[in-house]
Amino acid sequence: MANPLVRFWLDGEERQGPLGVPVGLVLYGQGERVLGWNEVTGQPRGLYCGIGHCFECRLEIDGVRDQRACLVPLAAGMRVCRQVPPTPLAFEDAP
Amino acid sequence: MSPKRFDAVVVGAGPAGLAAAGVLSRAGYAVLVVDEAPVPGGRLWAQWHRLGSTVWDGAHEVDRLVSALAPGVQWRLSTSVEAIAGSAAEGFQVDLARGGAVGRAVLLATGAAEVPLPIPGWTLPGVLAVGAAQTLWKGWHIPPGRRGIIVGTNPLGFAVAQELLGAGVESLAIVMPPPSMATAHLGSLPQQWDRLFELAAGAPRWAQPVARLLHGRAGWQRMAMRLYPPGGLAVSGARLQLRRQALAVEGGDCVEAVTLQSVDAAGLPAGAPWTEPADFVLLAGGLRPLGELTAQAGVQRGHYDGLGGEVPLVTARLATSRAGLFAAGNVLGVESARVAIAQGRLAGWGMVAHLGGSVPADRWREAEGALELARRDAPFAFQPGLGAARLRHRADSEREVGP
Amino acid sequence: MTGRAPQVVVVGAGVIGAAVTYVLSSAGVRVTLVDRGPLGGGTSSRCDGNVLVIDKDPGYQAEMAMLSQNLLREWAGDLGDIEYRRPGSYLALAGEDEEEPARAWVDAQCREGLAFRYLEYEETHRVMPDLAADVPGSVYSPTDSTLNPLAYVAALLAKSRHRGAQVRARSPVAEIRVEQGRAAGVGLADGTALVADAVVVAAGVWTPAVLAPLGVRLPIRPRRGHLVVSTKGPRYGDVKVMEFGYLMAKFGRERVVPPDVERFGVALVYEPTRAGNFVLGSSREFAGMDTEPDPAVLHAIVKRALRFYPGMARATVLRGFAGLRPWTPDHVPVVGPVPGVEGLYVAAGHEGDGIGLAAVTGRLIGDFILERTPPLPVAPLAVGRFQEETAEWA
Ligand SMILES: Cc1cc2nc3c(=O)[nH]c(=O)nc-3n(C[C@H](O)[C@H](O)[C@H](O)COP(=O)(O)OP(=O)(O)OC[C@H]3O[C@@H](n4cnc5c(N)ncnc54)[C@H](O)[C@@H]3O)c2cc1C
Numbered sequence: 001m002a003n004p005l006v007r008f009w010l011d012g013e014e015r016q017g018p019l020g021v022p023v024g025l026v027l028y029g030q031g032e033r034v035l036g037w038n039e040v041t042g043q044p045r046g047l048y049c050g051i052g053h054c055f056e057c058r059l060e061i062d063g064v065r066d067q068r069a070c071l072v073p074l075a076a077g078m079r080v081c082r083q084v085p086p087t088p089l090a091f092e093d094a095p
Numbered sequence: 096m097s098p099k100r101f102d103a104v105v106v107g108a109g110p111a112g113l114a115a116a117g118v119l120s121r122a123g124y125a126v127l128v129v130d131e132a133p134v135p136g137g138r139l140w141a142q143w144h145r146l147g148s149t150v151w152d153g154a155h156e157v158d159r160l161v162s163a164l165a166p167g168v169q170w171r172l173s174t175s176v177e178a179i180a181g182s183a184a185e186g187f188q189v190d191l192a193r194g195g196a197v198g199r200a201v202l203l204a205t206g207a208a209e210v211p212l213p214i215p216g217w218t219l220p221g222v223l224a225v226g227a228a229q230t231l232w233k234g235w236h237i238p239p240g241r242r243g244i245i246v247g248t249n250p251l252g253f254a255v256a257q258e259l260l261g262a263g264v265e266s267l268a269i270v271m272p273p274p275s276m277a278t279a280h281l282g283s284l285p286q287q288w289d290r291l292f293e294l295a296a297g298a299p300r301w302a303q304p305v306a307r308l309l310h311g312r313a314g315w316q317r318m319a320m321r322l323y324p325p326g327g328l329a330v331s332g333a334r335l336q337l338r339r340q341a342l343a344v345e346g347g348d349c350v351e352a353v354t355l356q357s358v359d360a361a362g363l364p365a366g367a368p369w370t371e372p373a374d375f376v377l378l379a380g381g382l383r384p385l386g387e388l389t390a391q392a393g394v395q396r397g398h399y400d401g402l403g404g405e406v407p408l409v410t411a412r413l414a415t416s417r418a419g420l421f422a423a424g425n426v427l428g429v430e431s432a433r434v435a436i437a438q439g440r441l442a443g444w445g446m447v448a449h450l451g452g453s454v455p456a457d458r459w460r461e462a463e464g465a466l467e468l469a470r471r472d473a474p475f476a477f478q479p480g481l482g483a484a485r486l487r488h489r490a491d492s493e494r495e496v497g498p
Numbered sequence: 499m500t501g502r503a504p505q506v507v508v509v510g511a512g513v514i515g516a517a518v519t520y521v522l523s524s525a526g527v528r529v530t531l532v533d534r535g536p537l538g539g540g541t542s543s544r545c546d547g548n549v550l551v552i553d554k555d556p557g558y559q560a561e562m563a564m565l566s567q568n569l570l571r572e573w574a575g576d577l578g579d580i581e582y583r584r585p586g587s588y589l590a591l592a593g594e595d596e597e598e599p600a601r602a603w604v605d606a607q608c609r610e611g612l613a614f615r616y617l618e619y620e621e622t623h624r625v626m627p628d629l630a631a632d633v634p635g636s637v638y639s640p641t642d643s644t645l646n647p648l649a650y651v652a653a654l655l656a657k658s659r660h661r662g663a664q665v666r667a668r669s670p671v672a673e674i675r676v677e678q679g680r681a682a683g684v685g686l687a688d689g690t691a692l693v694a695d696a697v698v699v700a701a702g703v704w705t706p707a708v709l710a711p712l713g714v715r716l717p718i719r720p721r722r723g724h725l726v727v728s729t730k731g732p733r734y735g736d737v738k739v740m741e742f743g744y745l746m747a748k749f750g751r752e753r754v755v756p757p758d759v760e761r762f763g764v765a766l767v768y769e770p771t772r773a774g775n776f777v778l779g780s781s782r783e784f785a786g787m788d789t790e791p792d793p794a795v796l797h798a799i800v801k802r803a804l805r806f807y808p809g810m811a812r813a814t815v816l817r818g819f820a821g822l823r824p825w826t827p828d829h830v831p832v833v834g835p836v837p838g839v840e841g842l843y844v845a846a847g848h849e850g851d852g853i854g855l856a857a858v859t860g861r862l863i864g865d866f867i868l869e870r871t872p873p874l875p876v877a878p879l880a881v882g883r884f885q886e887e888t889a890e891w892a
């Protein structure tokens with residue numbers, strides 16, 4: 001039985017996806033392999049374990065950071081954002 | 096907010112946790128089931144195996160376990176348990192983040208996790224732990240991709256290959272992992288082949304071509320590998336290429352190809368490496384009991400390779416070294432879901448007895464018998480040496496925590 | 499010393515033992531460094547990475563810290579990537595009552611020739627826009643630097659090995675062997691003897707235990723400190739910020755704060771890391787050798803951080819841990835020869851400054867062993883200076 005489609009937003013862009021399916025898996029199915037970037041190396045990261053163990057799929061969902069996207073079911077109107085890694089720290093920083 | 100009180104808190108709604116919750120709730124106890132996933136079922140839910148002429152359909156088994164719960168069982172889904180505090184006397188506290196819940200007894204049933212197989216390029220999006228493909232396709236009907244390579248030869252990899260039939264995957268190969276420090280624990284290629292043949296002796300469907308090659312005879316492995324077809328053997332819809340190694344996953348922003356290398360019958364590289372296009376890679380590094388919570392809870396544990404790693408020592412009725420804390424399912428060692436269900440029932444009765452209920456003798460006999468049966472009928476073992484490890488675990492447990 | 503290259507055994511592979519080994523092996527001395535546990539597994543892996551002058555008493559302590567900062571600047575080029583940065587550091591004020599003492603602190607340091615500045619309200623909030631609006635001002639020290647302490651210890655050990663040092667983990671020292679009034683080496687718990695011309699004890703809070711069998715008593719006590727680490731996420735500024743009250747806690751001066759903050763000696767330390775987490779500190783307590791984190795202390799640290807950074811309410815805690823600072827009664831480390839046992843040296847008792855003072859400590863021990871002229875007076879660091887206190891502790 002197919003889940004009904006609902007609207008949601010990925011990085012501000014409107015999309016449709018199956019209600020109740022974990023967000024990280026929905027995005028994988030839509031070809032969105034890259035879910036974030038390693039905070040130190042900047043290398044892309046995506047879904048890995050699919051069951052909450054690896055923490056590689058963290059997204060900001062409805063304003064809350066670091067949600068494991070493979071554990072959060074898609075809901076209507078959800079706002080999903082990829083988390084941008086911090087900028088490098090300045091070597092010297094004088095006021 | 097003052098914490099809610101329960102007779103029993105079950106952490107993990109996989110087959111073990113659900114089975115225990117069934118026993119406890121039907122015996123009239125107030126039960127809370129906590130799981131970090133949004134739906135119950137754990138790893139059972141997306142399992143799907145053809146066993147001879149029958150099919151093991153995990154989703155169906157989950158439905159059965161859930162409908163066997165007595166009404167009134169409370170749920171906290173989408174809730175991670177990070178710590179267990181307190182004691183049997185004052186009550187165990189879990190789920191501190193949301194005002195807490197207190198249980199007079201707690202079941203640790205958090206299951207197993209996949210062991211990482213870190214090969215070069217493994218962090219590229221599109222590289223998945225092999226179980227993720229099971230969750231994607233059998234769970235949610237999302238195909239993992241079109242051209243895939245499974246790295247590593249462990250039973251879960253073969254099971255997933257079989258499950259992916261019908262997922263629209265055009266090409267799927269199973270190859271060996273590359274030699275490196277990160278894969279050293281797997282041993283040399285000939286050692287990995289040996290292990291595979293040992294597991295194949297139990298011969299589920301996927302292993303039959305391999306088993307046939309061997310005729311179950313020891314010492315034939317070298318010969319078999321010399322005769323092994325370079326293009327691999329067809330095994331449940333995938334090509335099993337035992338004489339190929341994946342050296343690295345290649346790609347810019349996600350998986351585009353895999354660098355492969357042929358090996359000779361001694362497992363040594365033969366010829367130059369080449370790349371083959373792929374849009375997904377599944378790493379099959381094996382399973383280990385998820386031990387974080389059992390470590391945090393401070394129960395006595397031991398290490399058993401045959402069980403997959405570090406597991407609590409438990410009495411025959413699955414009580415840990417801390418009074419009131421029980422364990423069941425894959426936290427006690429990686430075995431099949433049917434074993435987890437039987438352990439869950441047994442632990443459920445153990446908890447009933449701990450809570451002061453009376454358990455008729457035939458209940459124990461029934462539960463212990465079901466566990467034995469599930470073990471005997473297991474379609475395959477996840478690690479070689481399971482039987483011996485179980486005996487050692489039992490003996491150590493008896494000595495350290497009691498019969 | 500005789501014609502052949504001297505042989506030295508260093509006990510303890512924390513930051514201090516590692517720095518001593520680095521200096522000696524760079525000078526061609528044959529060194530064996532032994533630790534009873536994993537390398538760097540003591541206090542040096544349970545700490546921040548601040549290399550500070552800002553909180554040192556003007557005069558000797560500040561001079562010693564400056565020397566260490568300058569040495570570290572030279573070493574950083576040799577050591578490779580240790581996440582070394584020089585962003586300066588800041589002390590934020592909790593209330594207007596701290597303004598006068600803070601200005602006096604700046605004046606005193608400037609009189610000693612240091613480039614401290616008092617930043618008024620506007621400038622404070624321009625540099626640290628995430629600070630609570632009611633922070634009245636701050637103190638700024640431009641030379642202060644920071645590094646990753648684990649990477650620092652690892653790099654010191656790697657370079658030392660490269661220069662011929664032997665480094666042995668999981669080798670507890672059971673005794674220091676003394677023959678005819680001279681240090682002759684150490685005996686390991688497994689019975690192995692390591693022969694040496696000199697022995698340096700750099701065992702942090704365990705130093706008194708290592709020396710006790712020789713009848714040498716040192717009043718070094720474990721002053722526990724907790725730290726909290728955030729998950730990777732938004733930062734609350736690139737610069738390192740402590741609270742001015744930090745100094746009050748450090749020197750036991752009076753401070754007006756909530757009871758748990760007072761009880762656990764909590765004062766804000768905010769340190770962003772390259773990995774994208776930030777570290778919050780810290781507490782100061784005498785609680786024995788127990789390093790099991792106490793949730794009440796972690797809670798007090800987070801509460802204190804929110805006083806200065808209300809926006810942190812959105813951040814997530816990843817973990818917390820505790821380490822044992824090797825405290826001394828006068829807040830000055832013990833660096834020098836042990837009277838009465840030739841060739842035996844102590845380098846310990848750096849309390850909350852071991853990372854920062856490791857470079858100068860290594861240099862001083864090198865100067866003692868190689869009979870070079872030390873860059874600053876060594877009497878305040880002497881092993882024998884505690885006679886009276888030691889009697890009290892005994
Ligand atoms: C990826 C994967 C695939 C597998 N596939 C197969 C297969 O195809 N066939 C087979 O026979 N066996 C398979 N197994 C083995 C499987 O573990 C058992 O079959 C069975 O599901 C074990 O049951 P369980 O109840 O012990 O644990 P699980 O079924 O793993 O259930 C544990 C539950 O605990 C929850 N949990 C874990 N930690 C926490 C926490 N801290 N807080 C809250 N909840 C938590 C999890 O979300 C999960 O729902 C697989 C295992 C894994 C890891």
Ligand SMILES: Cc1cc2nc3c(=O)[nH]c(=O)nc-3n(C[C@H](O)[C@H](O)[C@H](O)COP(=O)(O)OP(=O)(O)OC[C@H]3O[C@@H](n4cnc5c(N)ncnc54)[C@H](O)[C@@H]3O)c2cc1C
Pocket residue numbers: 509510511512513514515532533534535536537538539540541542543544545546547548549550669670671672700701702703704705708722723724725779780781820821822823824845846847848849850851852853854855
């Ligand atoms: C919370 C906290 C924050 C801190 N922040 C900072 C900071 O920002 N800046 C700063 O400069 N300092 C800081 N410090 C202080 C700093 O961490 C210490 O001063 C420094 O790490 C001490 O180093 P050490 O080498 O003397 O001791 P340790 O690192 O403890 O090393 C001693 C070693 O000796 C070994 N040992 C003990 N007994 C034996 C034996 N019998 N045989 C062999 N080996 C033995 C131990 O295993 C250990 O590895 C902080 C400390 C804490 C607790």
Ligand code: FES
Pocket residue numbers: 024046047048049050051052053054055056057058068069070071
């Ligand atoms: S994919 Fe591993 S935690 Fe979500």
